[in-house]
Amino acid sequence: MAGTQVPMRLRPLHYFWATFRRQWRSDISTTFLTPVLYLASIGAGLGSFIKGGQVLASLGGEDYLSFVAPALLVTTAMQVAVSRSTYDVYGCKNWWSGAYRSMLAAPLSVGDIVTGHLAWVAARVGLASAFYLAVSAAFGAVHSPAAAADLVVGPVVGLAFAAPIIAYAITVRHEQPFVMIFRLVMVPLFLFSGTFFPLSQLPTGLRYIAYVLPLWHGVELSRGLYQGSLGAWPALGHLAYLVVVIAVGSMAASRTYRKELAP
Amino acid sequence: MTEPLVMARALVKRFGNFVAVDHIDFDVLPGEAFGFLGPNGAGKSSTMRMIGATSPRSGGELRVLGVEPDDYGPQVRARLGVVPQEDNLDTELSVSDNLYVYGRYFGIPRRQLRQRVAELLDFAQLAERAGDRVNDLSGGMKRRLTIARSLVNQPELLLLDEPTTGLDPQARHLLWDRLHRLKRSGVTLLVTTHYMEEAEQLCDRLVVMDRGRIAAMGSPRQLIERYVSREVVELRFDDEEAPAMASLVNGLAPHTEALADRLLLYTEDGDLTAQAVARRGLKPTNVLVRRASLEDVFLRLTGRQLVD
Known part of the structure; x- marks a missing residue:
């Protein structure tokens, strides 16, 4: 029997799954409707204005929909990850939901809780990525079967945000800081990470900021996969960077979670 | 073992x-x-x-x-x-x-x-x-x-x-x-x-x-026996502060505690002590004889009440 048991670090998923089962209808509509709207308006609608040799050359020879669709998969991954690792952490920690405290009263450790919560974020991002991939394929934006690897890239990008953010979210005493994360981190990244135009359009200084932040690495990976043009070395470089962010974020989260939950 | x-x-x-x-x-x-x-x-x-x-x-x-x-x-x-x-x-x-x-x-x-x-x-x-x-x-x-x-x-x-x-x-x-x-x-x-x-x-x-x-x-009973007596007489006073009355009950019980609103007399026989209080001419507004509880143990040990 012991062989079939769920490992400790994944047992927090029992809780998240139970809450998801109750509210998946409302969750699904926001997660899944948004990409369709974006692809229709920005990709197909706005994209139909962006034609002509010079512009297309700087987009890598593709039409605008094909340029923007793989990036939007990654920004969606970021959005899903950030919302699941801010309000959800606050909710699990505080008295109106005892999720973390009841996990700790059970045999789960603080480390299991961190891993379990991140696993849940990864699962949710994976679900959103799969849907996004299907929709953008339907729009004709996928040009290579390699795009299927975005089912991994999406969650990896999501975790690169989720790990450092949960490390912070567990420490807050009220929810206001989350609004600042949305406005000051997510929106600028969304707009300036090579999502809607190539980074080469940015002044040099800003370009280096984009290089340091995780989203651009995800955009590059996803775009290369959609177009089937991703080289092995750039791919490894981007992935390695994201993995380092996840590792550092997780370690920080283990520390802050321990301090908050088991003083 | x-x-x-x-x-x-x-x-x-x-x-x-x-x-x-x-x-x-x-x-x-x-x-x-x-x-x-x-x-x-x-x-x-x-x-x-x-x-x-x-x-x-x-x-x-x-x-x-x-x-x-x-x-x-x-x-x-x-x-x-x-x-x-x-x-x-x-x-x-x-x-x-x-x-x-x-x-x-x-x-x-x-x-x-x-x-x-x-x-x-x-x-x-x-x-x-x-x-x-x-x-x-x-x-x-x-x-x-x-x-x-x-x-x-x-x-x-x-x-x-x-x-x-x-x-x-x-x-x-x-x-x-x-x-x-x-x-x-x-x-x-x-x-x-x-x-x-x-x-x-x-x-x-x-x-x-x-x-x-x-x-x-200890057990609840042991603690009561060890730190307080079997019974307690509670005296409530209306106007005067209870602590001011404390000296008037001197000698009536082996141990007394003065709270803000009442005096507690710890004794082996509550009724006898209550009668002694009356003989002394004291006129509390309310007299209650009860068994000692852990609350009394706590008060005795710490000088403070358990629940405020």
């Missing part, structure tokens, strides 16, 4: 400079109901969290179920039931999902767990509310659900932190009844409370805690 389920020696818990638990010693034996009685801030909950392996000790020795909780947290918690001071229910889940999800944390197989959930719903008298959200339950029901949930792994030792605080008397008696049943079935109970009635109802043995220290240890 029976080995204690919990053994603490010079146990200390510090938060920065604040010493919450200050070198305490105690043993909890298998099958007994052991209590920590004391006011808020006495260090009861900190002690419970160390025993429950969710808070590392700052000093001293602690063994729970034969091992160090700091080193074997998950293993210890797998055999414990924990009822924290504040309900830690998953309020957005249904009553039965709360039991089910919690059971899955312990790795209980699905089929076995479903049966266990049904038993626990009966035990907590919540079978009819199984599908309701926890938010819709009354305070007493939530508490019963929290206790039921803590039993999902059939623990040898159940930690109850203020199990009935905030409940009305009826809900409290129902809970006590459930806890007595558990005790009869062989579960060892560890209870913190600031209600002396609860300590007297539930505990075979208890420690009185004050400011992180153990002030006394």
